[in-house]
Amino acid sequence: MNAALPQPSAAGTRPSVLAPMQDVTTTAFMRVIARRGAPDWFVTEYFRVHESSTPERHIVDSVVNHGTGRPVFAQLIGEDTPHMLRTVRELLKLPVAGIDLNMGCPAPKVYRKNVGGGLLRDPAKVDELVGAMRQEIPGLFTVKMRIGFDGTERFDELLAVLARHRIDLVTVHGRTVKGLYWSEVDYSAIAHAVRSLPCPVIANGDVASATKASRLLAETGAHGMMMGRHAIRNPWIFAQWRDLQLGRTPFRPTLGDVRAYVQDLADECCDLAMSSEQRAGRLKKFLNFVGLGVDADGAFLHEMRRCVTLEELLACCDRRLLGPHAHEPYADEPYRGLVARPTRETQQGCEL
Numbered sequence: 001m002n003a004a005l006p007q008p009s010a011a012g013t014r015p016s017v018l019a020p021m022q023d024v025t026t027t028a029f030m031r032v033i034a035r036r037g038a039p040d041w042f043v044t045e046y047f048r049v050h051e052s053s054t055p056e057r058h059i060v061d062s063v064v065n066h067g068t069g070r071p072v073f074a075q076l077i078g079e080d081t082p083h084m085l086r087t088v089r090e091l092l093k094l095p096v097a098g099i100d101l102n103m104g105c106p107a108p109k110v111y112r113k114n115v116g117g118g119l120l121r122d123p124a125k126v127d128e129l130v131g132a133m134r135q136e137i138p139g140l141f142t143v144k145m146r147i148g149f150d151g152t153e154r155f156d157e158l159l160a161v162l163a164r165h166r167i168d169l170v171t172v173h174g175r176t177v178k179g180l181y182w183s184e185v186d187y188s189a190i191a192h193a194v195r196s197l198p199c200p201v202i203a204n205g206d207v208a209s210a211t212k213a214s215r216l217l218a219e220t221g222a223h224g225m226m227m228g229r230h231a232i233r234n235p236w237i238f239a240q241w242r243d244l245q246l247g248r249t250p251f252r253p254t255l256g257d258v259r260a261y262v263q264d265l266a267d268e269c270c271d272l273a274m275s276s277e278q279r280a281g282r283l284k285k286f287l288n289f290v291g292l293g294v295d296a297d298g299a300f301l302h303e304m305r306r307c308v309t310l311e312e313l314l315a316c317c318d319r320r321l322l323g324p325h326a327h328e329p330y331a332d333e334p335y336r337g338l339v340a341r342p343t344r345e346t347q348q349g350c351e352l
């Protein structure tokens with residue numbers, strides 16, 4: 001494993017990263033995204049670690065079979081040091097770019113076990129766990145964190161722990177655990193982490209467009225940007241930001257391009273073994289985000305949510321995205337006032 005951070009694919013640009021998202025950042029989704037301009041690297045959805053865990057096969061598949069040519073970091077969630085180290089050793093046998101520790105998951109069932117976002121309440125535990133993992137990981141060891149649990153009082157203490165253990169890169173999602181996915185992102189806290197840490201910082205949270213990515217880069221001083229839900233809505237965001245940085249005119253997708261993306265999602269991200277209704281249910285989870293840029297009055301979202309079968313859903317997409325609409329531009333940022341059906345924090349973790 002190389003100890004140098006991955007270089008962006010285009011010289012003179014800052015790195016962009018696809019956010020780890022449970023049940024979204026799958027092998028298939030990574031491929032679908034990469035076809036429209038890959039991020040500079042990926043982070044897997046988290047491997048859950050406990051005393052009887054083995055690395056989940058579908059997540060291993062996303063490390064081994066993504067075929068995008070871009071590096072992939074393997075993310076872990078857990079707090080039991082011996083089992084975390086055992087899992088690290090297993091994952092280091094895979095072609096991973098590095099190991100990433102989850103210190104942000106806000107699902108109550110997760111944080112109550114003092115893992116994910118729960119770790120942020122206990123800097124002494126973070127010190128012990130991160131110190132042991134650092135000893136075990138000869139290459140890149142990264143952390144993805146929020147700015148606190150229910151406030152930012154312990155942020156400095158946590159940053160000092162990460163600095164002491166020579167973490168190679170820290171991604172900061174500028175919300176507290178209690179802020180879930182909708183509170184206003186505190187970009188000044190990300191800027192504070194950039195100033196405090198000796199390693200590069202990737203900024204995360206509502207990086208909604210290429211233009212906003214460039215603005216936030218200047219505002220926070222971050223090394224690069226991580227996009228999650230906005231990449232589900234707009235899979236061209238990584239290519240657009242690269243183009244913007246290189247002084248080229250970014251690709252402007254039309255609704256016809258969006259229809260082709262929807263077909264890729266239907267063909268590759270919805271299990272063919274599922275019924276038509278189940279596939280429609282899965283596709284709608286993506287369309288909840290895609291629909292935010294289709295029309296200002298939310299007519300597409302309204303109509304697609306009422307479809308039951310996959311056939312009905314794709315016909316709805318044809319009506320709204322093809323024919324006279326095919327050449328209409330797809331909005332760069334979500335239309336104001338529209339909401340994706342909120343991300344649910346389930347008992348298990350986070351899912352669409």
Ligand SMILES: Cc1cc2nc3c(=O)[nH]c(=O)nc-3n(C[C@H](O)[C@H](O)[C@H](O)COP(=O)(O)O)c2cc1C
Pocket residue numbers: 019020021022023024044045046075102104105144173181204205206207226227228229230343350351352
């Ligand atoms: C459906 C979903 C699943 C997520 N799963 C994970 C995960 O497995 N690991 C993680 O560190 N963050 C996870 N996150 C958080 C994202 O990585 C990211 O930090 C968050 O969505 C904010 O970025 P965004 O505004 O660009 O979406 C998840 C988010 C969503 C919406």
